[in-house]
Amino acid sequence: MFDLKSYLEAVRQEVDERLRRFLVDLSPPTRISQAMAYSVMAGGKRLRPVLCVAAAETVGGSRSSVLPLACALELIHTYSLIHDDLPAMDDDEKRRGKPTCHVRFDEATAILAGDALLTLAFEILATTGGQRTPHEGLKWMTAIARVASAVGFRGMIEGQMQDMAFEGTLVSEPELERLHRLKTGRLIEAAVGVGALVGGASSRHQNALHVYAQNIGLAFQVADDLLNVTGDPQRLGKAVGTDRIRGKNTYPSLMGLDGARTLAAQLVDNALKALDTFDNKADSLRAIAHYVIERNR
């Protein structure tokens, strides 16, 4: 039986140690580096780094070689949270149980901290890629392009645009799915995809992992919507029921709680099926798939 709790904890610790080196152990600290570190080190599941590491290890790659990639993904994820929380966007005052970046610092600093985290992610990727062999370096170059594409104006950013545009209007399920595939799915797909790529996956294995990531990405969002209805605000570190108050389109609002739960389970099944081609090296990814929908119980 795979011990997911220990695995998550171990990867989280290694990722956090690296992130701390990038952000906290800077002398002298500046207001901007403090704002960046504040948001990055506020905790969080480190889901994207974990997926990246697990994908690399599944195909025989080493953890240490993909850690910079895993960290870059988390920096990008944090940048997107800081900007999404801004008054001009979702106007959230709490995140992970703490005041959001613009509340703790100020709006200008929060905008710049997000900008700086996105930029630092690419600096880390390019610096690491430049230290590898030319053959490996080419994979890192591909990884940079894929990550940038995933979070760009045809990816995550378009998802956030649609999310805001749809607020208060009723959308269909295909529209909601498209929104989430962009807003959260693309970065999760990239995390698995570039982890596999840099880890040395064959193209057959890359394809299988892509199917896994697509399903897990959407399952994660459905589960997140469910948590916003049924979750415990204390454990989540943020308010619940906010989606309904804002008139956000969610899977529970569209298909009811049971319908959304059935969909999440179906997506996790699809994700697991895509892993059939792997032996027990993929047990981490299998356990993460179960965890995605079970964390809300």
Add this chain to the structure above:
Amino acid sequence: MFDLKSYLEAVRQEVDERLRRFLVDLSPPTRISQAMAYSVMAGGKRLRPVLCVAAAETVGGSRSSVLPLACALELIHTYSLIHDDLPAMDDDEKRRGKPTCHVRFDEATAILAGDALLTLAFEILATTGGQRTPHEGLKWMTAIARVASAVGFRGMIEGQMQDMAFEGTLVSEPELERLHRLKTGRLIEAAVGVGALVGGASSRHQNALHVYAQNIGLAFQVADDLLNVTGDPQRLGKAVGTDRIRGKNTYPSLMGLDGARTLAAQLVDNALKALDTFDNKADSLRAIAHYVIERNR
């Protein structure tokens, strides 16, 4: 005699044509791509692309090979302008004679358009670098790292933080110089530096061009400060006298108009001296150095 006007016009056209392909000729256009294109295609001198191309050509590189790099620099420059103009930062309503991005669209869209331009820049750099030979690709990887470092939290973003922090307080000349070296200098240095690198410069030539870029970057800022006092708002496409109203520290406020003019001329002289090692291939860079301080007459 080098014909700078034709040179600027030719490079600008080639850069704009590429930028248009990246941003405008997209089907279907989306609100975010329209906001990005609106700000990028609003005109502007394309100083960073021109410096990048001129540096590459000075060391024997080809224009077409560095054009994607030149475009990426302009996208990053535009992102920084969009975010600097936001209500939470400088709160500017006009830029290049047109309503700023958040005025023409909305604040959320402007924040995301800036994010998307920064991201697109790295996507273009990585995609282009991935198509080159391994040897060339490594140079592009270095270029990505250098650009990211230049505009990150130790570079351009720290400059913007200092600019806001200093508003309304009196600073010394070394403090003002440090601010500008970060806020505008680092990206201009990167433009020249990565143009030279990808263009195939020897390390001796790279060093000479670095000295050129450092001086030209600061001269540009001094000239900009002068324009804000003595410029013609019609020709500039933006209001003048705004620095004084806001209590911004500028070179004219610190050392008077004549002092600032003398400093700008001195910096241009230093820049020209750094080019002594080059033959007439550097005439474009020489002409740009003169242009930097002469554009305000």
